[in-house]
Amino acid sequence: MKRRAFIKSGVLGTVASVITTSTQAKMVTPSEVEGPFYPITPRKDQDADLTRVAGKGGLAQGEIIDVFGQVLDTDLKPVEGVTLDLWQANSFGKYHHPHDTNSAPVDEHFQAWAIMQSGSEGRYKFKTVIPGAYPLGRNQQRTPHIHFKIAKNGYVSLLTQMYFPNQVLNEQDGLFKRKSASEQAMMTAKAVGKSNQYQYDIIIEKL
Template identity: 65%
Template sequence: MSHNSRRHFMKNLAASTLAGAFASSAQAQIILTPREMEGPYYPITVQKDKDADLTRVAGKTGVAQGTHIEIAGQVFDQNMTPVEGVTLDLWQANAFGKYHHPHDTSEAPVDEHFQAWAIIQSGKQGRFRFKTVFPGAYPLNARSQRTPHIHLKATKRGYDSLLTQLYFPDHPLNQQDGLFRRKSVQEQALMTVRQTEQENHYLYNLILHKIPL
């Protein structure tokens, strides 16, 4: 598949409504949100503020540096039924590519006004929304960087837990990123947020596997 065809396929797949993309439960099994590794920087520093607005920290007057973005979506099961009450555990690097984690020893600055970590729940019709900053790329070594991404854990009793990463469309580092490139074209599309007509606003749906009774 050519680069142009690959890009066209991903855009079309990501832009389609997941609820209508597959008609049967058997087919829906194919489109479960792909899994990914947790990474080394899951938050370990206790913090009280873990709400849906990562651009501000409770008790501080400043706002996070970088481009502020909003991501909204829904959680479904494999039958495309919306799932309420799913716990979504989110963490990411700040706009400079720095994690708020003691093991991140890069020279990038810590942004004290960036919340860095959120734990929210899907609400009515499985909907969720959070505000954050566009994550910076962070260095793996002297020659390579990880493409911008957001880590996400989704859990609810009666469903298989999901650990994944969200990527951004058409970012130049995507096709240089080892984890992103290991996924199939379809998997890449399902892990990539969708740009809306509104600037800096994205959509992203999650598909969890409901455990049979």
């Protein structure tokens, strides 16, 4: 009887897990504020490698990473041809933006901004550096994050931020803390292996 009870509880646990995962998967990726530093200075180089700037020989400073994932709809079907407009602070926590008064240095070899489209099966990939934290007032810091604007005709546009796992500042970040546990999970990239790769899947909603 104990064995049967154990098997039954295991089966029920597995079913509950599947139901929970399915429910979470159909949630739209949570939205977030744009912030004050969306790029306003035109840059010719907006490709998927943010670690180099066209015409300059140097490499961006910081920990270089690959971010990849899929754009899906709420039925978990891949969405091809989605425009992903992304920007972030450099490894010192400085935005390449004239209104950023942070005293951290500008990295002239960091592209800071990219625009791309999801390809076959809704997949996308870009190379960048882990953004640094930056001060927010006297006693606060924003945890490392990457901004995304996501758009395609026939779908609800999405403005969100991608967070990194195992960041101590996540639990102190005001915007991150406002989200529920399931929302935080959807907005946090997953570390893949030991090769500085992060997976971040995005779910958008049809109009």
